[in-house]
Amino acid sequence: MGAVAVIAAIGLAIFLLRPAAPKETVIVVPSPDGHTGTVVVQRGETRQVLDQPYATSRSGDDKVEQLSAAEVDEAFGPTLRALPAPPASFTLYFITGTDELTAESKAELQNVLAALKERPLPDVQVIGHTDTVGELLANDRLSAQRAETVKGFLVQIGIPAERITTAGRGEREPLIRTPDEVDEPRNRRVEISVR
Amino acid sequence: MRWTIAAVLLGVSTWATASDVGEIKVAKGAAYLERGEARLPVKVGMPVQQSDKVVTGADGTVGITFADNSLLSVGPDSVLAIDRYVFDSTTYAGQFDSTLSKGTLAVISGKLVKQSPDAMRVHTPSAIMGVRGTEFLVKVER
Numbered sequence: 001m002g003a004v005a006v007i008a009a010i011g012l013a014i015f016l017l018r019p020a021a022p023k024e025t026v027i028v029v030p031s032p033d034g035h036t037g038t039v040v041v042q043r044g045e046t047r048q049v050l051d052q053p054y055a056t057s058r059s060g061d062d063k064v065e066q067l068s069a070a071e072v073d074e075a076f077g078p079t080l081r082a083l084p085a086p087p088a089s090f091t092l093y094f095i096t097g098t099d100e101l102t103a104e105s106k107a108e109l110q111n112v113l114a115a116l117k118e119r120p121l122p123d124v125q126v127i128g129h130t131d132t133v134g135e136l137l138a139n140d141r142l143s144a145q146r147a148e149t150v151k152g153f154l155v156q157i158g159i160p161a162e163r164i165t166t167a168g169r170g171e172r173e174p175l176i177r178t179p180d181e182v183d184e185p186r187n188r189r190v191e192i193s194v195r
Numbered sequence: 196m197r198w199t200i201a202a203v204l205l206g207v208s209t210w211a212t213a214s215d216v217g218e219i220k221v222a223k224g225a226a227y228l229e230r231g232e233a234r235l236p237v238k239v240g241m242p243v244q245q246s247d248k249v250v251t252g253a254d255g256t257v258g259i260t261f262a263d264n265s266l267l268s269v270g271p272d273s274v275l276a277i278d279r280y281v282f283d284s285t286t287y288a289g290q291f292d293s294t295l296s297k298g299t300l301a302v303i304s305g306k307l308v309k310q311s312p313d314a315m316r317v318h319t320p321s322a323i324m325g326v327r328g329t330e331f332l333v334k335v336e337r
Contacts, residue, residue: 022297022320023336030330037304037328043321050331059321076332079270079299082256084220086303087264121240123218195220195260 024059026050027072032086087195088115092150094188096133099142099149102185109153115194116159123195124159126150128168131187132180136170144168150190215242216280221258221268226251249275251298265291265305265315273298278318282307294318300333302326 024043028050030036038051048057048064054072056065073080090112092105101109116122128147130139147166155161174187219241228235229248235241237249237257249257251273258268263282269275274296282289287310293300295317304326307314315326319335 023334024319024321025332025334025336026322026324027332028330029332031303035329037326037330039327039331040325042323042325057322072332075334076270076299076301078256079268079301079332082221082223082258082268082270083301083303084258084260084266084268086266087260119220121220195218195264 021059025075026057027067027076028055029053029072084195085119087193090115090192090194092190092192093185094146094190096131096183096185096188097142099146112154112192112194113157116154116157119194122159122163124154124164125193126154126164126166127191127193128166129173129175129187129189129191130171131184132171132174132178132182134181140168140170140172142168143170146188146190150192214244216245216277216282217243217259217261217265217267219243219257220260221256223256224252224254224271226255226257226269243277245277245280247277249273249277261291261305263287263289263291263305263307265307266303267293268301270299270301273300275300286310289314291315292318295333295335296320297335297337299335301330302333303330304328 026039026041028036028039030053036051036053038049041048041050041057043059046062050057050064054067054069056067090108092108093102094100095102126147128143130143147168151164151166154164175189176184176186178184219237219239222237222239226237227250228237229250230244243259249269251257251269251271253271255271256268260266261280262284276294278294279290279292287306289307291307291314302317304315308326308328312327313325317324317333319333
């Protein structure tokens with residue numbers, strides 16, 4: 001009887017003196033567009049699916065809880081504010097057979113500038129495309145030229161050239177599928193990705 | 196042939212070499228990257244590689260954009276290891292594993308997860324998170 005009590009006491013002491021397991025919290029939050037994704041938390045044999053706004057899984061708790069937006073900001077404010085700006089994409093269109101932007105796309109260039117200004121050190125990918133009018137290889141060249149023209153605008157406004165990559169995909173990746181030799185304005189484009 | 200390879204690499208990203216998988220976009224306070232034996236103080240524009248460890252001090256925060264447009268940020272007093280990062284910019288296939296051993300982490304998933312829902316996993320001392328999309332937060336208190 002006494003021995004059992006001693007063993008129990010030793011067991012309790014070991015239990016109390018063990019290094020505390022880390023406390024872990026996982027929270028799914030809605031995106032700026034209001035959509036909430038899903039995270040599956042596997043902790044040993046326990047599996048929790050978080051798919052509601054602010055659904056929260058904690059170590060040592062089998063129930064999924066719901067935190068308030070204020071509690072989340074309290075715990076994660078500095079971390080959330082360190083998230084990089086989400087990548088932004090733009091499409092500029094060209095006058096047929098040329099590397100000259102349409103009037104609308106010259107205006108759209110202002111939005112590209114705004115996205116660039118938001119970022120301390122942006123990196124930019126510029127990919128040029130053509131419609132199917134003309135020879136395949138000529139279109140490869142024209143698409144590369146369109147990308148270079150846009151790169152030229154960006155360098156002019158002060159983006160370092162080494163932060164910009166360009167590529168030309170010719171008529172190989174049309175936005176709108178067409179037969180050969182079709183004048184399709186939506187395919188005469190440059191796609192710009194700003195990160 | 197060599198030029199073809201160089202051209203392909205240049206076409207994929209502005210980042211300096213093929214081993215660069217992301218770039219530091221936000222850096223505040225005390226924070227560094229552990230790369231092998233080296234401790235590199237973080238600054239905006241610095242490339243991030245597979246096997247790097249992000250370590251922040253009491254006032255440090257770091258934000259990283261990865262090749263697939265995954266966004267990660269690490270809060271103060273944190274340690275995050277980039278265990279594995281593979282991304283094919285043509286097929287969007289790959290795998291992204293990271294481990295938060297202490298501190299806080301915010302994640303917005305990118306093209307990897309959009310392409311294949313199990314491509315991104317975050318590990319903590321007691322759990323594995325499988326990411327099926329978008330934005331979530333992790334905290335490990337010791």
